[in-house]
Amino acid sequence: MTDIRFLGEDDFLSAMENENKSWFEENAKEGFLESFDGTRLRYYIFSPESPRANIVIVHGMAEFIGKYREYIWYLYLAGYRVFFMEQRGHGYSEGKCPEPDVIYINSYETYVKDLDHFIETVVKPQSTDLPIMMIAHSMGGCIGTLYLEEHPGVIKGAVLSSPMMKMKGADYPPVVVSLIGVYAFLTGKLKKLAPNQKHFDPGVTVTNSSAVSAPRFEYQLSQRKADVHYQTCGASFGWAVASMKASRKAVQNAGVLSIPITVMTAGRDHLIDPAGYEAFKTNCPGAVFHDYEASRHEIFNSDETTRVQYFTDVLNTLDNYLNDAE
Numbered sequence: 001m002t003d004i005r006f007l008g009e010d011d012f013l014s015a016m017e018n019e020n021k022s023w024f025e026e027n028a029k030e031g032f033l034e035s036f037d038g039t040r041l042r043y044y045i046f047s048p049e050s051p052r053a054n055i056v057i058v059h060g061m062a063e064f065i066g067k068y069r070e071y072i073w074y075l076y077l078a079g080y081r082v083f084f085m086e087q088r089g090h091g092y093s094e095g096k097c098p099e100p101d102v103i104y105i106n107s108y109e110t111y112v113k114d115l116d117h118f119i120e121t122v123v124k125p126q127s128t129d130l131p132i133m134m135i136a137h138s139m140g141g142c143i144g145t146l147y148l149e150e151h152p153g154v155i156k157g158a159v160l161s162s163p164m165m166k167m168k169g170a171d172y173p174p175v176v177v178s179l180i181g182v183y184a185f186l187t188g189k190l191k192k193l194a195p196n197q198k199h200f201d202p203g204v205t206v207t208n209s210s211a212v213s214a215p216r217f218e219y220q221l222s223q224r225k226a227d228v229h230y231q232t233c234g235a236s237f238g239w240a241v242a243s244m245k246a247s248r249k250a251v252q253n254a255g256v257l258s259i260p261i262t263v264m265t266a267g268r269d270h271l272i273d274p275a276g277y278e279a280f281k282t283n284c285p286g287a288v289f290h291d292y293e294a295s296r297h298e299i300f301n302s303d304e305t306t307r308v309q310y311f312t313d314v315l316n317t318l319d320n321y322l323n324d325a326e
Helices: 012-017 019-027 065-077 108-126 139-150 174-186 214-226 237-252 274-283 304-325
Strands: 028-034 040-046 053-058 080-085 132-137 158-161 261-266 288-292
Touching: 012 019, 012 065, 012 214, 019 028, 019 065, 028 108, 040 065, 040 108, 053 065, 053 108, 053 139, 053 304, 065 080, 065 214, 065 304, 080 108, 108 132, 108 139, 108 237, 132 139, 132 304, 139 158, 139 237, 158 304, 174 237, 237 274, 261 274, 261 304, 288 304
Parallel strands: 053 080, 053 132, 132 158, 158 261, 261 288
Antiparallel strands: 028 040, 040 080
8 A cells, every 4th residue: 555644633634725626726627517417417537657556536425526525536646546436416416406415316317327327438538448436425435336237347456435225214114205205206205305404504513423533523514604506405305215225135146256356344323224234245355344333424524543553454455356356
């Protein structure tokens, strides 16, 4: 693994506002692509001078490019060309609800088609025939898993970070999930906030968040406060129903996965039910699991000790994938 200085708690904000900002402005190549149905999706490419391989990042619910600037920086310094697309309904990509901080999707197949379109039209043409690997977090972990199951042979190895294999509080039989969807459709609530979901609150604190690192939480919140495009926050009825269906499908079909899969799990995750991981492990016995006991859902925004171990593990895993691919 390349010798990289991981930012701590005290130097994070200064580094992000100085070195990282300069790096981002000099190296971020951004663009828009029209997806399979004409929806415009924003993407970014970060390419070092002599890349070793390509990484596609699939982000989670309510996330955007600003949440991954530290992460992408480390990957870039380690010699990886990084591709990042803001999912439809997120960031500057189209597909927002009438209430722009509410997240809706009709089916995860739409997310998967977007990802496939991104990989086929942007990633592959600019990959310079180097291996393509994937890092996928939370909702993105579910999307990424579905993509891998449906499109074998494209990705050489994947890191799934707190992947949404089963949401907590969502242990409903399939028929009940379908009935919830019918109810939301008949009552006009598909794009309305689901129970226990909230609109964007600029006064939110790190205490009840998915992060442990206060500087990182505040850095990302400041971007959200400053730009309405980054204020996606609450899940709609439609998103919740689609997510329950998608996570069940991703786990059920995991047996078809034949590439190296590494799953990073958080010991204090309040969003993901570990039963989903156990089911995934049963169906995909070759998957390697790393647990970070002290972490909340966002392991890359955890405490310093956990964070350093996590990033070290990710980079070592990618190096191993690359060595195996050669």
